[in-house]
Amino acid sequence: MYAFDIKRPRSVEEAVAALADGEAQALGGGQTLIPTLRQRLADPGTLVSLSGIAELKYVRMEGDVLRIGGGTTHAQVAREAAAHYPALASLAGRIGDPAVRNRGTIGGSLANNDPSACYPAGALGSNATVVTGAREIAADDFFQGLFETALDEGEIVTEVRFPVPEAARYEKFIQPASRFALVAVFVARFAGGVRVAVTGASESGVFRWAEAEAALAADFTPEVVRGLTVQAEGMIGDLHGSAEYRAHLVGVITRRAVEGALA
Amino acid sequence: MQTTLKINGESWTLDVDPRTSLLDALRHHLDLTGTKKGCDHGQCGACTIILNGRRINSCLTLAVMHDGDEITTIEGLGEPGRLNPMQEAFVRHDGYQCGYCTPGQIMSATGMLDEVSQGWPSHVSASLEGDVPLSREEVAERMSGNLCRCSAYPGIVRAIRETAGEVSE
Ligand SMILES: Cc1cc2nc3c(=O)[nH]c(=O)nc-3n(C[C@H](O)[C@H](O)[C@H](O)COP(=O)(O)OP(=O)(O)OC[C@H]3O[C@@H](n4cnc5c(N)ncnc54)[C@H](O)[C@@H]3O)c2cc1C
Ligand code: FES
Ligand code: FES
Numbered sequence: 001m002y003a004f005d006i007k008r009p010r011s012v013e014e015a016v017a018a019l020a021d022g023e024a025q026a027l028g029g030g031q032t033l034i035p036t037l038r039q040r041l042a043d044p045g046t047l048v049s050l051s052g053i054a055e056l057k058y059v060r061m062e063g064d065v066l067r068i069g070g071g072t073t074h075a076q077v078a079r080e081a082a083a084h085y086p087a088l089a090s091l092a093g094r095i096g097d098p099a100v101r102n103r104g105t106i107g108g109s110l111a112n113n114d115p116s117a118c119y120p121a122g123a124l125g126s127n128a129t130v131v132t133g134a135r136e137i138a139a140d141d142f143f144q145g146l147f148e149t150a151l152d153e154g155e156i157v158t159e160v161r162f163p164v165p166e167a168a169r170y171e172k173f174i175q176p177a178s179r180f181a182l183v184a185v186f187v188a189r190f191a192g193g194v195r196v197a198v199t200g201a202s203e204s205g206v207f208r209w210a211e212a213e214a215a216l217a218a219d220f221t222p223e224v225v226r227g228l229t230v231q232a233e234g235m236i237g238d239l240h241g242s243a244e245y246r247a248h249l250v251g252v253i254t255r256r257a258v259e260g261a262l263a
Numbered sequence: 264m265q266t267t268l269k270i271n272g273e274s275w276t277l278d279v280d281p282r283t284s285l286l287d288a289l290r291h292h293l294d295l296t297g298t299k300k301g302c303d304h305g306q307c308g309a310c311t312i313i314l315n316g317r318r319i320n321s322c323l324t325l326a327v328m329h330d331g332d333e334i335t336t337i338e339g340l341g342e343p344g345r346l347n348p349m350q351e352a353f354v355r356h357d358g359y360q361c362g363y364c365t366p367g368q369i370m371s372a373t374g375m376l377d378e379v380s381q382g383w384p385s386h387v388s389a390s391l392e393g394d395v396p397l398s399r400e401e402v403a404e405r406m407s408g409n410l411c412r413c414s415a416y417p418g419i420v421r422a423i424r425e426t427a428g429e430v431s432e
Pocket of ligand 3: 358361411413
C-alpha cells in the first residue's frame with residue numbers, strides 16, 4: 001500500500017468536509033477498497049472512514065419507499081429489509097459470505113459499480129434513487145459503465161430509496177470461487193411496468209434488458225422470455241465462461257427470476 | 264497513529280501506521296498469532312475474528328478504524344488446558360488436518376451460532392421466522408466464507424452441529 005492519512009468523522013457533515021480535499025477518498029466497509037490499496041491500484045492521500053457514522057446506518061419504510069442509509073451493511077439489509085422488500089433482502093443476504101456482509105456497505109457497492117456486483121442490479125431493477133449530500137440521482141443515470149458512476153469526486157452516497165414493487169426476484173448464478181455473480185438478473189413488476197436488470201454479463205456493467213421488459217409487461221410469465229435472445233457481442237468472456245455462454249445465461253436466469261417472482 | 268484496541272477483555276494502546284491491517288496489528292504488534300493469514304484478500308476466512316459481536320475478516324480492515332471496539336480472537340475463547348466447548352468439539356471430531364484454517368473456522372462458527380440464536384435466517388433457511396434448525400446445508404451456507412484446503416469439512420460440520428446441540432454423539 002502507498003502511505004495515506006486516515007480521518008474518522010462522526011457525522012456526514014464532517015465527512016463531506018474531509019472529502020473536499022481533492023486527494024481524499026471515502027472508505028466504506030473496505031471489502032473492495034482495502035484489497036485495491038494493497039495491490040497499489042489506488043493512491044489516495046487521505047482515506048475518510050465512513051464506518052463510524054451512525055446516521056448512515058438504517059433501513060426504514062416511509063410510505064411505499066424503502067430507505068437505506070449509505071453506510072448500512074449487507075447483513076443489516078438482509079435482516080431488516082426482509083419484512084418490507086424480500087427480494088432486496090435476499091439479494092443482500094447472498095453477497096459474498098457472512099464476514100463480507102458484516103462489513104460491506106450498500107454505498108460502497110453502488111459507488112464501486114463492479115460489473116459482477118449484486119446491488120447495481122437491485123438498484124437499477126427497482127428504479128431506485130441514489131441520494132448524496134448534494135442531489136438525487138435516478139438509477140438509470142447513476143450507472144455509467146464499468147466501475148463508472150455519476151458520482152463526482154468526493155461525493156458520498158448517503159441514502160438509497162427503493163420503490164417497492166408488486167413482485168420481484170433476484171436470481172443469481174454464482175461463480176463458486178468468488179461468490180460474485182457469473183450472471184444475475186433482478187426482475188421487478190410494478191403497477192406501471194416491468195424492469196429487468198442484468199449484472200455479471202456485459203462488458204459495460206449492469207444494464208436493462210429492454211426487450212424482456214416489454215414482453216414481460218404484456219405477459220408476466222417465464223414463457224415469454226423463452227423466445228428472446230441476447231447478442232454475445234459486448235458480453236464478458238473470461239476463464240469462467242465465454243461471451244456466448246453468458247448471453248445464453250441471461251435468458252435462462254431471467255426466466256428463473258420471473259418464475260421466482262411468481263412463486 | 265495512536266489507537267486503543269480492546270482485545271479479549273484487555274485494552275492495548277498501539278502506535279501503528281494507518282496502513283496496518285487489524286490482522287497484522289494482532290500478529291505483529293501484539294503477538295497474538297492464533298489468528299492466521301491465508302490470502303490477505305477476504306477470500307479464505309483464516310483471519311476471522313469477532314468485532315463487537317460480529318464475525319469479520321481481520322485482513323480487510325485497518326487497525327486504526329477500531330479505536331474503542333471490542334475484539335475477540337481465538338486466544339480469547341480458550342487456550343490449551345482450558346478449551347471452550349467449540350474448540351473441544353473440533354478436537355474430538357477431527358475438524359482439521361493441518362490446522363491452519365482452524366482458528367478462523369472456530370471464530371466464524373462462534374459468530375454464526377450467535378447469529379442463529381438471534382434468529383437471523385440464511386439464504387437456505389426454509390422460513391424467515393422462528394428457530395433455525397442447523398442442518399448440514401445450513402452450516403455449509405453459513406460457513407461459506409471459511410475455506411479448508413485440507414477439506415476437513417465433515418469433521419468441521421459435525422463439531423459445529425454438536426456444539427449447537429443438533430446432534431449428540
Ligand atoms: C470475498 C468477497 C466476496 C464478495 N462477493 C460479492 C458478491 O457476491 N456480490 C457483490 O455485489 N459484491 C461482493 N463483494 C464486494 C462487497 O459487496 C463490497 O462490500 C462492496 O463491493 C464494497 O463495499 P464497501 O462498503 O466494502 O466499500 P469500500 O471497499 O470501502 O469502497 C469501495 C468504493 O466505494 C467508495 N465508497 C465507499 N462508500 C461510499 C459511499 N457511501 N459513498 C460513495 N462512495 C463510497 C470507495 O471510495 C471505493 O471507491 C465481495 C467482496 C469480497 C471480499
Ligand atoms: S486472510 Fe483474511 S480472508 Fe484470507
Ligand atoms: S485443516 Fe488444513 S486448511 Fe483446514
